[in-house]
Amino acid sequence: MQYGSVEAGGTKFVCAIGNDDYQIKDQIQFPTTTPKETIQRVIDYFSQFQIDALGIASFGPIETRRNSPQYGYITTTPKKGWQNTNFVGLIKSGLKMPISWTTDVNSAAFGEYVMTTLFNEQISSVVYYTIGTGVGAGVVVDGKFVGSLGHLEMGHVLVKRHPADLDFLGICPYHKDCLEGLVSGPTFEARLGNSGKDVPFTNPVWDILAYYVAQAAMDTTLSFRPDKIVFGGGVTSENFLNKVRQEFSALLNDYLPTPKLEHYISLPAVKDNGSATVGNFFLAARLLKE
Amino acid sequence: MQYGSVEAGGTKFVCAIGNDDYQIKDQIQFPTTTPKETIQRVIDYFSQFQIDALGIASFGPIETRRNSPQYGYITTTPKKGWQNTNFVGLIKSGLKMPISWTTDVNSAAFGEYVMTTLFNEQISSVVYYTIGTGVGAGVVVDGKFVGSLGHLEMGHVLVKRHPADLDFLGICPYHKDCLEGLVSGPTFEARLGNSGKDVPFTNPVWDILAYYVAQAAMDTTLSFRPDKIVFGGGVTSENFLNKVRQEFSALLNDYLPTPKLEHYISLPAVKDNGSATVGNFFLAARLLKE
Numbered sequence: 001m002q003y004g005s006v007e008a009g010g011t012k013f014v015c016a017i018g019n020d021d022y023q024i025k026d027q028i029q030f031p032t033t034t035p036k037e038t039i040q041r042v043i044d045y046f047s048q049f050q051i052d053a054l055g056i057a058s059f060g061p062i063e064t065r066r067n068s069p070q071y072g073y074i075t076t077t078p079k080k081g082w083q084n085t086n087f088v089g090l091i092k093s094g095l096k097m098p099i100s101w102t103t104d105v106n107s108a109a110f111g112e113y114v115m116t117t118l119f120n121e122q123i124s125s126v127v128y129y130t131i132g133t134g135v136g137a138g139v140v141v142d143g144k145f146v147g148s149l150g151h152l153e154m155g156h157v158l159v160k161r162h163p164a165d166l167d168f169l170g171i172c173p174y175h176k177d178c179l180e181g182l183v184s185g186p187t188f189e190a191r192l193g194n195s196g197k198d199v200p201f202t203n204p205v206w207d208i209l210a211y212y213v214a215q216a217a218m219d220t221t222l223s224f225r226p227d228k229i230v231f232g233g234g235v236t237s238e239n240f241l242n243k244v245r246q247e248f249s250a251l252l253n254d255y256l257p258t259p260k261l262e263h264y265i266s267l268p269a270v271k272d273n274g275s276a277t278v279g280n281f282f283l284a285a286r287l288l289k290e
Numbered sequence: 291m292q293y294g295s296v297e298a299g300g301t302k303f304v305c306a307i308g309n310d311d312y313q314i315k316d317q318i319q320f321p322t323t324t325p326k327e328t329i330q331r332v333i334d335y336f337s338q339f340q341i342d343a344l345g346i347a348s349f350g351p352i353e354t355r356r357n358s359p360q361y362g363y364i365t366t367t368p369k370k371g372w373q374n375t376n377f378v379g380l381i382k383s384g385l386k387m388p389i390s391w392t393t394d395v396n397s398a399a400f401g402e403y404v405m406t407t408l409f410n411e412q413i414s415s416v417v418y419y420t421i422g423t424g425v426g427a428g429v430v431v432d433g434k435f436v437g438s439l440g441h442l443e444m445g446h447v448l449v450k451r452h453p454a455d456l457d458f459l460g461i462c463p464y465h466k467d468c469l470e471g472l473v474s475g476p477t478f479e480a481r482l483g484n485s486g487k488d489v490p491f492t493n494p495v496w497d498i499l500a501y502y503v504a505q506a507a508m509d510t511t512l513s514f515r516p517d518k519i520v521f522g523g524g525v526t527s528e529n530f531l532n533k534v535r536q537e538f539s540a541l542l543n544d545y546l547p548t549p550k551l552e553h554y555i556s557l558p559a560v561k562d563n564g565s566a567t568v569g570n571f572f573l574a575a576r577l578l579k580e
Binding site for chain 2: 123124125139142148149150151152154156157158159160161175177215218223224226227251253254255256258
């Protein structure tokens, strides 16, 4: 069998061809322009190959409830021109095959779940956070995504302010004190006028961010007791996660046992931001089996 | 079929007999003394009846993972004399039948899940919080409890301080700013020297508590997108939940659609703290079917 993967991001689309071993046999990327033009490029790309099912992982918010008339739509996204786009419908007009549809972070969570299960001991749950332009999370428990009324929005959980960060307004237009508004990539420009990659680890802003991310890890631990919490996205790194682990230990204060923190709070097992592609291949394959 | 239910609390035990209609046919309660004496009373009570399976809902922390050598134990509880008690093992020495074993809040969550499904539209997830002597929560998604590494501990999620509550130290010995430390029943004595039931709703302490509980409801919404969030326990009431709903709306700030708040954030559907008993009957029945 051969599967297609679409990672639909607000800046670029990545399309890939893979098989049951989750190996990428071909890949292409192009900028996100209008829905019509961009989705036509997706159709044109996959039309060149013999594929049996397609997995789509999209930026959001999207409608993922199968019983909704809006199933398959990108809904109230801030991305200009993409509000209320019937993504799956447009794809189906050009590609006749089973299509799985979920959020970018859900697919990434699934990719991590699959890869961890393949190479390590059996696990039954993974929480995956991306910290990049935005902050989002997906949760897989026993092979299913959590979320009855729609996909999760854990980027907007509230956090307690770091004492050295009380004056920062946050950049979320909805919430003054949510994770995304305080730790996403653009907060570096907002706080320091610099891109995050130009800010050395000696800058105390990294401690501030680690304090917030550690709160998310703590609340995730208490709320899901997951086997693993994975942090992907451009803001994360092993150095940063070391700070997060330290803050996490201080906050949790030995209230609960956890696995070794180096494994429990970790970077993605799939390298080069490939978690969602692996997840898409798996979800497409599963859909075909159903 | 006939089922037994044990609600094991730190202060008292409630044992009940029920059937497939979740009707209580007999009930008894007695104080929690030593494990040996208390569990013997449980065995003596149920020995009088013909029952096919037993559901136990216990105070914690407890070991719920079936693959653990400590499965069936109350583990590191602060309750004197009960640490490391092989609860299920002791019960099994006197009662030969299938026994389901979970936390008090998990059983209550299941009871609410079952009752809502019986009488209202189909739902697939419920989050149940108890706010009483302590704060705990259970989550049911698609008929299963969430929690891979053990049961949830959502009473200890961190919250942001109310501006009028900055000087209160909180009463959790582990965390300065967790939900349990700021909203559980004993916080009334700690803040005001009075029991909560003697504090009128005009006292601003109720607004402070509602602000914290609303944060928990918001983070629960973002983290689970559940069909329903139920608040039980001695601190809650319809008046209190009205304050919580107001604070919740202000915090969420229309970021996500939710069901009507009167239904979404609600008191238990099962009256008189009976949610866990219904859950126990159901879990016992399910175990028997397996």
